[in-house]
Amino acid sequence: MKTTFLNAGSIREQVPLCALLNHLGHKPAKINGDEHLYFNVLKSAESKSIFxxxxxxxxxxxxxxxxSGNVIDFxxxxxxxxxxxxxxxxxxxILQISKQPAEIQTANNGKRKRLPVKIPFYHIEEIKPVGCNIEITTYLQSQGLWEISIGHLKEVYYYVVDEKRRRKEFFAAGWQNENGGWEVRGKNFSGCLGHKGMTFIPGSxxxxxxFEDYLGYLSxxxxxxxxxxxxxxxxYPEFLEAAKKRIAKFHEVAVFFGKQHLNAELLSAIEGINPRKIIVLQ
Incomplete structure (x- = not known):
C-alpha cells in the first residue's frame, strides 16, 4: 500500500497543534480557556521557557x-x-503511525471519525493610535517599548467567529507589512494577522x-x-533571500541584526548582499 502524506495546506487546516505536541511528549502545564501553556517545547536551556x-x-x-506561527512554522x-x-x-x-489525532484519521473498524473544524480567520475590526488601551500601553511599558512606539505602532483590534458562531475579541500593538498583513505583539501572542511580509519605509x-525586526528598527x-x-x-528570517534581490538596487547598505541571531549561518547568508557596512545591534 502506497503511503500518502498530508500536504502543507492540509496540515495547517487539519492538524491541531495541541494534539501534535501531545504526541511529541509535551503536556500543558496550565490551561486557561483557549490558552495552553507549555514549558521548554523548543528545547531551550533556560529553565521553564514559556511556550x-x-x-x-x-x-x-x-x-x-x-x-510564533502556525503548525508548519512550529x-x-x-x-x-x-x-x-x-x-x-x-x-x-507522525499522524499516520500513531493514528492520531483521531479527528483526521479513520479507525480500522471503518467508522468515520469527526473531521476537524477549519480554523477561523482573523477579522480586523479597528485600528487606533497607541495610548487608547491601558492594557496595550502597560504591555509596551513592560517591554521598554512605550516611548519608541508612539507614532509608529498602532492598536489593532480583531476578532474570530468560531464554528458555533461565537465571537471572540482580541487586541494587540502592531504594524502593517507591505502585503497588508498586521504584525502584532501582545502579552500572550505575537504573530501575523493576514499575509506575512516585509516592511519597507521609503527614503534615499x-x-x-x-533590519531583522520592526522593534529593532524603532530602537x-x-x-x-x-x-x-x-x-x-x-x-521573518525566511525573507532574507527575497531581501537580497530587493536591496541589490542600492549603492550603500547597512545591516542591523540582533545579537541572539548573530551566528555563522546568518553571516554566511548575508554575504551575498555585499554591503559597504555591516553593523550589529547589541
Missing part, C-alpha cells in the same frame, strides 16, 4: 525566541535541521538599512531622529 498555544486559533508563541522551529517539505512529511508520518534611493529610529535612508525590515 503558548491558542487552541482556538491553532497558533503558538515562544516567549524566549519570540518566534515544525520548522522544532526540527531546525529539516526543510519545510521534510517538516510536512514528518508531521504526516541610494542608501538602505536592513534605531529613536536614537536617530533625522530622516534619510530607506528602511527594509525582514519581519
Amino acid at each position: 503558548l498555544v491558542n487552541d482556538q486559533l491553532n497558533i503558538w508563541y515562544d516567549r524566549l525566541t519570540k518566534k 515544525g520548522i522551529a522544532y526540527w531546525p535541521d529539516l526543510n519545510p517539505d521534510q517538516v510536512t512529511e514528518k508531521i504526516s508520518k 534611493e541610494n542608501i538602505l538599512i536592513l 534605531w529610529k529613536y536614537a536617530n531622529k533625522l530622516r534619510g535612508p530607506s528602511i527594509l525590515i525582514l519581519n
Whole structure:
C-alpha cells in the first residue's frame, strides 16, 4: 500500500497543534480557556521557557525566541535541521503511525471519525493610535517599548467567529507589512494577522538599512531622529533571500541584526548582499 502524506495546506487546516505536541511528549502545564501553556517545547536551556498555544486559533508563541506561527512554522522551529517539505512529511508520518489525532484519521473498524473544524480567520475590526488601551500601553511599558512606539505602532483590534458562531475579541500593538498583513505583539501572542511580509519605509534611493525586526528598527529610529535612508525590515528570517534581490538596487547598505541571531549561518547568508557596512545591534 502506497503511503500518502498530508500536504502543507492540509496540515495547517487539519492538524491541531495541541494534539501534535501531545504526541511529541509535551503536556500543558496550565490551561486557561483557549490558552495552553507549555514549558521548554523548543528545547531551550533556560529553565521553564514559556511556550503558548491558542487552541482556538491553532497558533503558538515562544516567549524566549519570540518566534510564533502556525503548525508548519512550529515544525520548522522544532526540527531546525529539516526543510519545510521534510517538516510536512514528518508531521504526516507522525499522524499516520500513531493514528492520531483521531479527528483526521479513520479507525480500522471503518467508522468515520469527526473531521476537524477549519480554523477561523482573523477579522480586523479597528485600528487606533497607541495610548487608547491601558492594557496595550502597560504591555509596551513592560517591554521598554512605550516611548519608541508612539507614532509608529498602532492598536489593532480583531476578532474570530468560531464554528458555533461565537465571537471572540482580541487586541494587540502592531504594524502593517507591505502585503497588508498586521504584525502584532501582545502579552500572550505575537504573530501575523493576514499575509506575512516585509516592511519597507521609503527614503534615499541610494542608501538602505536592513533590519531583522520592526522593534529593532524603532530602537534605531529613536536614537536617530533625522530622516534619510530607506528602511527594509525582514519581519521573518525566511525573507532574507527575497531581501537580497530587493536591496541589490542600492549603492550603500547597512545591516542591523540582533545579537541572539548573530551566528555563522546568518553571516554566511548575508554575504551575498555585499554591503559597504555591516553593523550589529547589541
